[in-house]
Amino acid sequence: MALYVHKYGGTSVGSVERIEHVADKVKSARDAGDDIVVVVSAMSGETNRLVDLAKGITDQPNPREMDVLLSTGEQVTIALLTMALQKRGCAARSYTGDQVRILTDSAHTKARIRHIDVDAMRNDLKAGRVLVVAGFQGVDELGNTTTLGRGGSDTTAVALAAALKADECRIYTDVDGVYTTDPRVVDRARRLDRITFEEMLEMASLGSKVLQIRSVEFAGKYNVPLRVLSSFEDGPGTLISLEEETKMEQPVISGIAFNRDEAKLTVLGVPDIPGVASRILGPVSAANIEVDMIVQNVAADNTTDFTFTVHRNDFDRVKQILTEVANDLGAREVRGDSAIGKVSIVGVGMRSHAGVASKMFDTLAAENINIQMISTSEIKVSVVIAEKYLELAVRALHSAFELDEPAESR
Template identity: 75%
Template sequence: MGVIVQKFGGTSVGSIERIAQVADKVARFRHDGHQVVVVVSAMSGETNRLLGLAHELQEQPLARELDVLLATGEQVTTALLSMALNQRGVAAKSYTGSQVRILTDDAHTKARIRDIDDSRLQADLAAGFVLVVAGFQGVDEQGNITTLGRGGSDTTAVALAAALKADECQIYTDVDGVYTTDPRVVDDARRLDRITFEEMLEMASMGSKVLQIRAVEFAGKYKVPLRVLHSMKEGPGTLITLEDASVMETPTIAGIAFNRDEAKLTILGVPDMPGVAYRILGPIGDANIEVDVILQNVAEDNSTDLTFTVGRADLPRAQAVLEQVASELNAREVRVDSRIAKVSVVGVGMRSHAGVASTMFRALSEMGINIQMITTSEIKISVIIEEKFMELAVRALHSAFELEQAPAANIAN
């Protein structure tokens, strides 16, 4: 049997009882002959508790010390799970990120992995141990503890799977796979048997919280097969992998993604001249505000209107910057709208199927939903609409593309 990397999040290890259940699951894989590496998060609520302690002492805690503090949450879980496994007769060893030597840069609280020294891990796997590794953390060149940011345990798991050339990286969470859309919005949303890295990356960037975006990027780059599974229920989950050219009838659309965290800004009556887009968006970028959808219209009076969207939390800062820019450019007006949402259809099948856009726009039209902005990529079409119509739009599109039905080519899977 090959190497399997399994990652369990905070809710999966949120109590001694849950840790015992995880130990039972891991033990079954080990008894089946697999070499197993387990990556764990801190127990649910622990990271927030530690953050609260830090902020009680210091309004802006020093990033280096904050990383030292937060890394203890995962260390507790690794020790407890290792104890539980050993109690079940499964030889297990716990590792912190520094003991593995997950080498990162020195960007405290948001470090990125540079290299992994897998020599100790390989030796212990060969000796028959289950390895329990603290997610979310590493060490820089100077030996300082670093953390990878929220959701960083997913990235740790994928990185270890890549370094160890694992057969599969299994992400255990509180859902049983990736769905065609959020089942809380569409009752007949369907669990996908498989989805490509590209599709999952688009779904994650559009608001799907099943996997962390960095982990999906990492998995795609190093071609690590990912599987999303429920931590407390048995089932096949969803496999995230390369596009399978052998599948003759690839579904046109994999899913419908949506994001409420959007706000729209428009600057009206700007002189239409070279460089004006940079003069507007340059200061926005300098303020470290990410811009999403952009639309520019040129009027007959040689003026232009430019509209763009940002994360809703960034709206106040973006508005302040844009008001200053408007004054410098003698623009007519600045308008903002925080009551918008983005809805997207995602699927690699778009590359070879015509009519996706027309099907999307017809479905929205039939529901009386006005489209404010449109953006496209090779495998995605996104629209900006009024937030109050978002769930209606998701349900209409899910039905229009018949996503509740399993594709014929995939039924046997």
């Protein structure tokens, strides 16, 4: 007998009919002899509805009360799914975050998990019950309801799997696994059988929306095998685990990630003096704006051009900040471009293979695509290019690194 934690997102439980479908899947897994813990999100659209209700009262709702409000979405789902399981003759019990005792800090709307008390859950599992747990929520030491922020239900599922020492955490979603790239851009993209935590972290940080970064970090830290599967069709999905378990026959590149939501800003003619980078980026950081890629070029006249990227939604605000900074520094001008994109190749095989970056650059050059910025890590190479060439670049790289699905297997 194995122990599996299942997680179903909002789309998977978006209606009574879909909840009934999930109940069928869970009962089948339980009938196979395995212990099952199910973590669920709020029904699709419910969290937005609750946020809109709060905004109808005030533009700045109290964070503690927002947590009380938003946590109700998952409580609806756990009750309905438990009822559906019981109707099928499957012993089941629902748990809120407080009832599990998912202890968090007191950072409302973005709490961090400190400890999980699983004694009651273990007793229920021994009694043969399926446990249905509300994702996204916990409780602080004072008994206040807290929520875990974006991707919170995935984090709940992985944290429970770690605390219970589950054999696997299975994330059921609207896709059947992790692909070499977005199938909507490359129709010959392949579903990966396996991928490492490192690779998945890079893919998630670079724009892949299959899993939230925080849950992958948690799984990697506690060595919880993750599997991404479809809620709507059967299949093996994609297993995410430690590199040591996937080294044999590891391809050089596992996937290609891309992000359209990038913008680039450059401060030209900055005095080349110590601390200038801090003076440029300090005000940006103070405005709670994240910076991604950074390039600094020193000119012969003892000035430097300082370029970095931000999320496109922050472009206008950052440009305004930089205009003030440039005046203070005596810089020549500020330039910006919000029509860029980032393309990245990711793979642990890059550690043991030379020439990967040059192959990437040669491929883009053959398509007459100019590279504006470059960033690298041990298992990733990212480039900034004009947005209009983004999909062309992804398709060309996908083919060049032999990631295309063979025609005969399609």
